[in-house]
Amino acid sequence: LEFKSVETQEESIGVFNSFSPNHDGINDSWMISDQLVEDQFKVVVVDLSGKVVFESHSPEKRWDGTYLGRPMPDGTYYWIFEYAGKVRRGFLNLLRGR
Numbered sequence: 447l448e449f450k451s452v453e454t455q456e457e458s459i460g461v462f463n464s465f466s467p468n469h470d471g472i473n474d475s476w477m478i479s480d481q482l483v484e485d486q487f488k489v490v491v492v493d494l495s496g497k498v499v500f501e502s503h504s505p506e507k508r509w510d511g512t513y514l515g516r517p518m519p520d521g522t523y524y525w526i527f528e529y530a531g532k533v534r535r536g537f538l539n540l541l542r543g544r
Contacts, residue, residue, distance in 0.1 A: 464539040467511030475508035476538060478527050488528040491538070499523065511540050 465476040478489050491500040491509055499513040511518050520542050527534045 461536060463537060464541055465511070466541045466543055467517070468542050475510045477502070477505055477508040478525070479505060486528070486530050490526045492524050492526070493518070494522065494524075511542070517542070 461478055462473070462476065465473045467474045476491075487503055487505065489500075489502050490498055493499050499518060500509040502509070518540060520540055522537055522539055524535065524537050527536075
């Protein structure tokens, strides 16, 4: 897993660009950061076709790699992050492993 950072007004926020929702207790869910205040917060994850598969207005609500209760396939997904009037974008890899 690589560690990237996203800058906000006050500080840099750590963002993992990969996670593995395989129920082993390690990196089973994904979120921008759990250190954010909920005010003015939004994160959206989209698949390669542009369909929104996850949306949150709370850093406590993490993506578990599912959409409508079904596991999403391994692959690359894109995130859009809005916080305090700024917008950042990036990608993440969903890796279930076998």
